[in-house]
Amino acid sequence: MEAVVVDAGSKLLKAGIAAPDQAPVLVMPSKMKLEVEDQQLADRAVVEEVVHPVVRGFVKDWDAMEDLLNYVLYRNIGWEIGDEGQILFTEPLFTPKALREQLVQLMFEKFNVSGFYDSEQAVLSLYAVGRISGCTVDIGHGKIGAVQHVASKRLEIGGVDLTTLFAQELKRSNPLVNIDPSDVERLKEQYACCAEDQLAFEALENSWQPERHTLPDGQVITIEKERYIVGEALFQPRILGLEDYGIVHQLVTSVSNVSSEYHRQLLENTMLCGGTISMTGFEDRFQGEANLSASAIRPTLVKPPEYMPENLAKHSAWLGGAILAKVVFPQNQHVTKGEYDETGPSIVHKKCF
Numbered sequence: 001m002e003a004v005v006v007d008a009g010s011k012l013l014k015a016g017i018a019a020p021d022q023a024p025v026l027v028m029p030s031k032m033k034l035e036v037e038d039q040q041l042a043d044r045a046v047v048e049e050v051v052h053p054v055v056r057g058f059v060k061d062w063d064a065m066e067d068l069l070n071y072v073l074y075r076n077i078g079w080e081i082g083d084e085g086q087i088l089f090t091e092p093l094f095t096p097k098a099l100r101e102q103l104v105q106l107m108f109e110k111f112n113v114s115g116f117y118d119s120e121q122a123v124l125s126l127y128a129v130g131r132i133s134g135c136t137v138d139i140g141h142g143k144i145g146a147v148q149h150v151a152s153k154r155l156e157i158g159g160v161d162l163t164t165l166f167a168q169e170l171k172r173s174n175p176l177v178n179i180d181p182s183d184v185e186r187l188k189e190q191y192a193c194c195a196e197d198q199l200a201f202e203a204l205e206n207s208w209q210p211e212r213h214t215l216p217d218g219q220v221i222t223i224e225k226e227r228y229i230v231g232e233a234l235f236q237p238r239i240l241g242l243e244d245y246g247i248v249h250q251l252v253t254s255v256s257n258v259s260s261e262y263h264r265q266l267l268e269n270t271m272l273c274g275g276t277i278s279m280t281g282f283e284d285r286f287q288g289e290a291n292l293s294a295s296a297i298r299p300t301l302v303k304p305p306e307y308m309p310e311n312l313a314k315h316s317a318w319l320g321g322a323i324l325a326k327v328v329f330p331q332n333q334h335v336t337k338g339e340y341d342e343t344g345p346s347i348v349h350k351k352c353f
């Protein structure tokens with residue numbers, strides 16, 4: 001039986017049998033609906049509560065995670081109880097040791113897997129474009145992960161913060177309309193975009209083109225500068241109230257901490273991935289700022305290989321996981337059940353890099 005690969009993101013869980021030339025078969029929201037008794041109500045009526053087991057990339061609710069994986073592996077992927085296979089998980093940068101141990105424990109003790117491996121999302125995304133070293137800028141929902149083989153950086157900005165910003169800005173322009181939070185995310189994905197550069201963004205100040213949008217409940221809102229403010233926040237984080245420099249500057253500075261002999265190899269193999277980079281104009285703005293960068297070597301974006309599936313950037317961590325699964329399991333580099341039983345959860349730090 002082929003190994004299963006799971007990339008459980010803060011918003012979307014991607015899962016499927018390791019097939020590196022195909023997109024994951026399952027892409028679903030990383031959330032569970034729980035039915036709980038409402039203690040506040042006199043009759044303690046049962047109400048539905050939505051739980052997000054993964055927050056900013058890390059598992060925060062293990063019971064909900066177990067339920068979610070039960071659904072994914074038995075109901076969707078087709079595992080049968082008593083005949084579970086091998087599994088590879090992607091993990092964010094700087095995953096605390098305790099969380100890795102909890103995951104390997106859950107897998108061997110509750111899911112009875114026959115083999116386990118986990119590896120960093122940012123590194124896996126490089127494998128997906130046929131690189132073993134380079135820079136990854138992964139802008140997902142909960143965080144930005146950037147990696148160069150020795151210097152990694154995690155920023156607590158992600159799609160979720162852009163959604164919050166968009167909601168605030170829309171409220172300001174449409175004070176009388178109540179917009180459902182679930183609609184805001186969809187509107188962000190439809191409208192958010194990046195101006196060509198900072199000057200173009202400032203120039204737009206006087207020439208916004210308002211667009212009217214009808215919400216599912218029939219209310220009409222106008223969307224104008226908000227759509228650009230959301231994109232601009234990635235390049236000017238002060239819009240989000242953060243002190244950080246923009247994303248290109250941060251990438252170049254963190255590479256400058258690595259020995260200069262590696263700068264070219266790293267920066268000239270820059271991979272953009274994660275759902276947020278599909279925002280209109282993002283890639284052009286990133287490359288435009290990169291070309292203006294003061295560093296001697298400027299970031300250059302990797303072109304996805306033609307044989308890889310469409311939407312590579314959205315699924316690159318999963319696809320890299322599928323490539324790695326084809327290596328680690330056949331070559332017995334994974335954690336086996338015997339090793340887990342002998343050493344316990346800490347085996348994960350010895351065997352998975």
Ligand SMILES: Nc1ncnc2c1ncn2[C@@H]1O[C@H](COP(=O)(O)OP(=O)(O)OP(=O)(O)O)[C@@H](O)[C@H]1O
Pocket residue numbers: 008009010011012013056057139140141142143144158159160185188189190192273274275276277278279280314
């Ligand atoms: N066209 C778009 N414009 C702007 N944002 C988008 C667009 N398409 C998707 N997104 C955003 O991408 C994010 C989801 O991306 P992704 O699947 O990479 O995140 P994740 O893997 O679940 O999260 P993380 O890796 O941060 O834990 C969401 O915030 C979503 O709103």
Ligand SMILES: [Mg+2]
Pocket residue numbers: 009010121140141274317
């Ligand atoms: Mg992700």
